[in-house]
Each structure stands twice: as C-alpha cells, then as structure tokens.
Amino acid sequence: MTQYRNGSTNGPERIAPALVGGLLLVYALGKRSWQSAVAAPLGGALVYYAATGRNPLITLRTGGSLHDDGVTIHRAVTIRRSPQEVYDFWRRLENLPRFMSHLDSVVDLGEGRSRWQAHTPGGLPLHWEARITVDESGRRLAWETLPGANVRHYGDVTFRPTLTEGETELHVEMTYAPPGGAVASAVAELLNGITSQTVKEQLRACKQILEAGETPTVEGQPSGRKEA
Amino acid sequence: MKAVCWNGIHDVRVDTVPDPQILNPRDAIIRVTLTAICGSDLHLYDGYIPAMQPGDILGHEFMGEVVEVGPEVTNLQVGDRVVVPFPISCGHCFFCEHDLWSLCDNSNPKAYMTEKLYGYGVAGIYGYSHMMGGYAGGQAEYVRVPFADVGPLKIPDGLTDEQVLFLTDIFPTGYQAAEQCEIQPGQTVAVFGCGPVGQFAIASARMLGAGRIIAVDRFPERLRMAAYTEGVETLDYSENDIVETIKEMTGGRGPDACIDAVGMEAHGEGLIYYYDKAKQLARLQTDRPTALREAIQACRKGGVVSIPGVYGGFVDKMPIGAAFNKGLTLRLGQTHVHRYLRPLLERIQEGAIDPSFVITHRLPLDQAPHGYEIFRQKEDNCIKVVLTP
Numbered sequence: 001m002t003q004y005r006n007g008s009t010n011g012p013e014r015i016a017p018a019l020v021g022g023l024l025l026v027y028a029l030g031k032r033s034w035q036s037a038v039a040a041p042l043g044g045a046l047v048y049y050a051a052t053g054r055n056p057l058i059t060l061r062t063g064g065s066l067h068d069d070g071v072t073i074h075r076a077v078t079i080r081r082s083p084q085e086v087y088d089f090w091r092r093l094e095n096l097p098r099f100m101s102h103l104d105s106v107v108d109l110g111e112g113r114s115r116w117q118a119h120t121p122g123g124l125p126l127h128w129e130a131r132i133t134v135d136e137s138g139r140r141l142a143w144e145t146l147p148g149a150n151v152r153h154y155g156d157v158t159f160r161p162t163l164t165e166g167e168t169e170l171h172v173e174m175t176y177a178p179p180g181g182a183v184a185s186a187v188a189e190l191l192n193g194i195t196s197q198t199v200k201e202q203l204r205a206c207k208q209i210l211e212a213g214e215t216p217t218v219e220g221q222p223s224g225r226k227e228a
Numbered sequence: 229m230k231a232v233c234w235n236g237i238h239d240v241r242v243d244t245v246p247d248p249q250i251l252n253p254r255d256a257i258i259r260v261t262l263t264a265i266c267g268s269d270l271h272l273y274d275g276y277i278p279a280m281q282p283g284d285i286l287g288h289e290f291m292g293e294v295v296e297v298g299p300e301v302t303n304l305q306v307g308d309r310v311v312v313p314f315p316i317s318c319g320h321c322f323f324c325e326h327d328l329w330s331l332c333d334n335s336n337p338k339a340y341m342t343e344k345l346y347g348y349g350v351a352g353i354y355g356y357s358h359m360m361g362g363y364a365g366g367q368a369e370y371v372r373v374p375f376a377d378v379g380p381l382k383i384p385d386g387l388t389d390e391q392v393l394f395l396t397d398i399f400p401t402g403y404q405a406a407e408q409c410e411i412q413p414g415q416t417v418a419v420f421g422c423g424p425v426g427q428f429a430i431a432s433a434r435m436l437g438a439g440r441i442i443a444v445d446r447f448p449e450r451l452r453m454a455a456y457t458e459g460v461e462t463l464d465y466s467e468n469d470i471v472e473t474i475k476e477m478t479g480g481r482g483p484d485a486c487i488d489a490v491g492m493e494a495h496g497e498g499l500i501y502y503y504d505k506a507k508q509l510a511r512l513q514t515d516r517p518t519a520l521r522e523a524i525q526a527c528r529k530g531g532v533v534s535i536p537g538v539y540g541g542f543v544d545k546m547p548i549g550a551a552f553n554k555g556l557t558l559r560l561g562q563t564h565v566h567r568y569l570r571p572l573l574e575r576i577q578e579g580a581i582d583p584s585f586v587i588t589h590r591l592p593l594d595q596a597p598h599g600y601e602i603f604r605q606k607e608d609n610c611i612k613v614v615l616t617p
Contacts, residue, residue, distance in 0.1 A: 080322055167322075197340065204339065204349075212318035212334040212375070213300065214252045216352060221251065221364045221372055224233030224243040225283030 070152065070177025073196050077203040079168045081210045083159035084138040086168045089210060090157055091141060099205035099215070102193065113146070116153075121193035124186040126151055151187050152177040170206070174199055230617065231285045231368035232596040237275035238604075240286065240597050248364060248372035253300035256376030258312065262389040263290035263367050265599050265613045266397060267423045268491070268538045272357065273600050276492060276514065277540055279341060279358040288314035288354040289396045290366025291389060294380075301377045310380035312373055313565035314397045316352035316363065319378035323351075330562035335375065336361040345541070350562070367596060369617040381569045384577070390584035391576055393614065394428070399583050400568035402428025402489070405536035406436050408559035409485035414439035418474055418483040418526060420519040422450035422462075424586045424612045425536050426489035430457050431581055433487075442474060442483060446495070449588075449609040456585065465522075466497065474526045482528030490519035491537025500545075507544060514541030524551050535560035586612040593617040 079086055089095055093114050097103040104117040112132040119125055128149030134142035134156070142156040154175040159168050176194055178187045208215045233243045248257055266289050271277050291311040294304050304310070317324050321333035332351035336342065339349025341359045352374070355365020364372065373380060383392050402425050409417055417433045419426050422445035433441050434457050443454035444463045451462040463473060475482055492515035495501065504516040523533050524547050533556055551558065575581055588611045591599050599613040 078322070080320060080325070201340065207321075208318075208334045211320045212254075213320075214254060216316075216318075216335050216337040216361065216374060217251055218337055218362045218364070219251070220249060222229070222231065222245040222248050222368075223281075223283040223285060223364060224231065224235070224241070224245050225281070 070175055071191050071194055072173065072175040073194070073199045074171070074173050075196070075199050075203050076169060076171045077207050078162065079170055079207045079210050080166065081168055082138075082166050083161050083168045086170060086210060087138045087141065087159045089206075090159075091135070091137075098209060100202050101205075102190065102198075114143070118151075118190065120186055120189040122189055124189060126186060126190055128153065150179055151190060152179055170203065172199065172203060229369035230593055231364070232287060232593065232615075233282075234272060234280055234284045234286050235282045238273060238600075240273065240600050242594050242596055243283075245285065245368075248370050250296060250298045251372065252374060253298045254375050254377055255298040256294055256301050256304055256373045256380070257296040258290070258292040258310065258366075258371050258373055258380075259295045260290050260292040260366055260369060260371055260617050261309075262292070262393050263287050263593070263615050263617070264393060265289075265367070265596070265603055265615070267425060267603075268356075269600070270604050271492060271538060271540070273604060274493065276508075277357045277359070278514075279338075279362075281358060281362075284355065284357075284362070285364040285368055286355040287365030287367030287371075288356055289393065289398070290354075290371060291383070291393050291396065292366075292371075294376075295370070297376065303377050304380060304382070308380075309383045311383060311392050311395045311569070312354075312366070312371075312380050313395075313400075313569065314353055314356075315562060315565055316354065316361065316374055317378060317566060318375050324378075324566075327564060327567050329564040329566040331564075338362055353562070367593065367615060369593070379566065381573065383573070387576065388584070390587060390614065391582055392573065394424075394583040394586070395565075395569055395572055395576075397563065397565065398424045398586070399428050399572055399581075400565045401425050401536045401563040402430070403432040403435075403568055403572060404563045405429045405487045405489065405534045406432035406438075408534040409433065409436075409487065409532045411436045411438050411485065413437040415484040416440040416442065416478055417485045417487065418442040418444060418523070419454075419487045419489055420444045420523050421488070421490035421537065422447070422454045423489065426450075426487070427453060427586050427611075428583070429487045429489050429536065430454050430460060434459060435575070435580065440478075440483075442477060444470060444474075447606055447609075450611060453586070453611060470522050471526045478528070482526060483531065484528060485532040485534060486523035486527040488520045488523045488533065488535045488537045491535075492516060492539050494518035494520070494537075496522075504544070513544045515539045515543045517543040517546060521545070521547055524554075524556065527554070527556055529554045530556070532557045532559060534558075536563070538562075587614055589613040591615055 093106040093108050096106050102118050107115045114130050117127045129146045130143045132143045134140050140158045144154045145152050156173040158171045176191050205215045229247050231245045294308045315330040316335040317329040317332040318334035323331040330351050335352040336349050338358050343349040352361030352363050354363045406429050417438045419429050422443050441460045443460050445451050446466040454460050494516050496518035507513045508516050527533050593615045602610045603613050
C-alpha cells in the first residue's frame, strides 16, 4: 500500500537549518581534523532537516538513512488523454521542462540516458545525468540519476487506464535527495523548493498542456497597479 | 486604455492601464462595445469576496468586437461581434465535455486557492478575484479572452448589443435557476429577490411553463418590473411574514420550487438578520443566508430549492434539518453559460424575450463609480446599469 505523505515541515523555518547546515558542511569538508568529525554529521543532519522537514535522529532511530531518503512525493491526476498519449508525452523527456518549472532543459542522450539542467528557487544552477530504469510503453516510466550527480533524483510514473476510454490516471512518485556532501546548500534549497504543492502544480500544468494545449496565465495582463 | 479598477471597499475608479495583449495561443482581444455591472460585482464592491487586489479590473458581463486572435483561434475573425460567457472554460476537460463549463479543470491559473477552500479548483471568471484566477475583467475598453475558440458566441446582425449582452451571465443564470426547478406545467415557483437574475428567473420560469410565480422583494420598482411578466404575483417581505404569507398564497401546501436569487448579502427583518450581519462584519461567517433559509422554509415538502445567488464561504444556522425532513432537492452553482448561449440566442431571435427590459441606467464607462454607487444603494430605482466604453 502506498503511503501518501503531505505533511512535512516546510517554509521559512527550514531556511535557517539549511544555511547553518550548509556552512557546517562546507567548513567540515575543508578540514581534516577532529572538528570535521563533529561538524560534518551535524551539518548534514541540519541540511537533511531543511530539505525534508523531518528530524534526522528520529529517522535514524526508525531505520531510515540520511542518504537513501530525501523528499518523496506521491501525486495522482486524471487526464483526458489515453495512457499511450500521456506516456508518449512524458517519454519525450524534453517535454518535462514545459510543466516542471525548476527544470531548464532535459536532453535525451540516447540509450536511455539524459542530461538534466535545473535551477533552485534562488536561481542556483544544478545539473545531473539520469538513466531510464523502467520503460514500458503506455504503462510505466521510471528513471534515476547516475552516480556523480549533485542531487539524487528518482521518478516513477505509471499511466493507468480508467473505465473511460481515452482517459489516464497518472500516478507520480518523485524523490529528490542530497548526495551526501558537496554543494549541499544548493541541493537543500532545491529540495526546500520542491514540496507536495509544487508537484501538484506541475501535474496540473501537465494536464492543462495535454487537455487544453496551453497553461492558463494572467502574467502580463493589465491592471491598475503601478508596476515598479 | 480605460478600465474600471477595484481599489478597496466601495472604491472603484476608472484608471488608465496598459492595453491587454495575447498571452496564449487560444487568446483573443475584444474591443468592448457594451458591458454591465452585475449584482455579484456588488459582493466585490462591498468587500465580501476574498483575494481581491487593489488595481484589479472588474467586469464579467461584456461583449464587443474581435480585434486580434491568437494562432490557435480559427473560428473567429477580426471584426466579428461576440458575447463572452463569464466562466472561462477550456472545452476539453472532463467537466467541459460533460457540459459543466463553470467547473472547468484547466482555466484557473490559481486553482490551488479554491482547491484549498472547496476541495477542488473551479473555473476562472473574469474580474472576480484571484481565487477565480485573477483575470482582468471586461469593464474596460479592451479585454483579453482566453480559450476564445470555445467561449465567445458570434451575434448575427439585426440584434442590438442591449438585446444580447445579458447572454454573458444573468439571462442564462436566471434560466438555469428556473430549469433546475424541473417545472411541471402549472406548478408554482417562488422567486426570492427581484434583481436582474430574479427577473430572468421569473421570465424563464414562465417560458418553462410555470402556472404561478410569486416574486419576493422589498423594492417597489423591482416588484413592478417582475409584474410585467404574465402570471406573476408580488410579495413585499418588509410588510409581510414571508413564509406564512407564501404558505397562505399556496393554499397551505407551499410552492413547488423556490429560487434564491439573492445570495450572500441578503437583507431581512428582525433579530436574526442583525445577528447574521454582525457575524459577517466580525468575519465569523462569510455569507448571510437569510433568503436561503426562507426559501428552504417556504418550499413545499419534496420541492426544489434552486440557488443562483452567489455564496462564497460559510453560513450559520443553515436549516439542514428542514431541508432533510422535507425531502428537498437543492440545486446550485455557477452558471454553465456556454450550455445556454445558442438556445437562448434563438429565444431572443424569435422574439420570445427581449432581455434589455431589465436595463434602467445607461452610463459611459467613465461614470462606472456612480453606477456602482446607485446600484448598491438602489437609488433612482436602479435595477441594472450598462456601461459604454
């Protein structure tokens, strides 16, 4: 049975631990001394808390692991297109930035490998390479980052037919996790920006593109407000 | 261009703002030739709809001439004269395909707001708060119309703007309210509120075969206008116990259907009204359901209560026990305007109705603030204001 988790801590209360944790990590990585042995785990734990909103000590006690975890989000949306059409849209990975606002580009390198370019909410660049791990046409698509990426990312998307012809229940599971060390604060910022609501909005945008051909917007329309 | 901007409670101004532009491939730009102030705009004017921002352009009843179309709009041409439904609908989602246009899944860029409040997002509406998408409205010289390949209806020559403008909202809204009553020939319908929507509910109930129509209001000019429609009996609630009088008028059985054409800012008599008003002012309830309570109370057992009046949030003392034990059917919601455009245009063309009968004031757009003021205060027998840019 899938567990739906929507309730982790989010928002400003996670910025401070992200900053402090990131600084501790940077400090620790520059030292090879007893100080780093204290600072590194502490910094990592703070970044982990900032990224996931969960207490790492509790996670450790209950058997979770710092590096295997991260933010995992489940979401479902029903789209008035056949599973094959929705799968085809996702399988062209270049389409993903059209509805995932943190992605700048995804380039298909062939043989199931791809290069992803992203940015954090604060504009810091991130990039990674990924490989497709499951590719069942019209049914399921999954991918994971390749070793060496500065964020660990898994996606698992199933395209389920409904009882109505030409309709798809899209079920998405996304995980973003810190790699365990370098550029931790950028990763934390990215993870902090990816919430259940973000993924919900991204899937809404995906549905809007597939059903209506565009995403609705009011950006750029007139108002009586004096714009700066 | 000039546009009517909301700046706060009882503060609308005609400001000069940038012209709208095509932002999406299915957009069109309309040069507005006639627009109107809706009773539901008064809820914005009075500050009862949340998520308004100073500078928002008002107006969801408007028509005009197409001046520009996006690349995906192939059914309209520059120069076409169109009316535009107030809900914005994509035409391709589950709800649009089931003729439930005001519930469109894809037209509200801020759907997360109503999703939080109502469980699911609802369609965008022009000039009706950021909860409804934050779209600039049509009380302006120009307006951007999204999904223009689906919404706007071309108007044939030979009909004036005043005859067709109300296809955008109040005529279909009154019609849907009456249709929801599932009127059998000869049945009795009571209409609470004789503002413009009430007037169209009355006229529509007549078209749909109602035998008797009881029109309820407290303003003589509104009751007089209601009485234009054949077979309408009027009832001034400020002088009568409304539920008892309706009961007596219907031989003790009650009307087969009641229509609440008032909504969230109802007026009433007595202590309960002031209790509701105080709670609403203190933000302890968002909506004042006086008319709705009376409609539920007055309706015969097994009847229908149809609610075109706008509600936004929460009400107190909803007589759900009366509704339950009397086996009532409640029918409510924003109007699926697209569903009614063509059939009601035909009724206008064949002369069954001339919707311009509700207009009492014709003002230039510049005088919109005055229009809001007299409409709100019911000054000068004001029932419906149209504005010409």
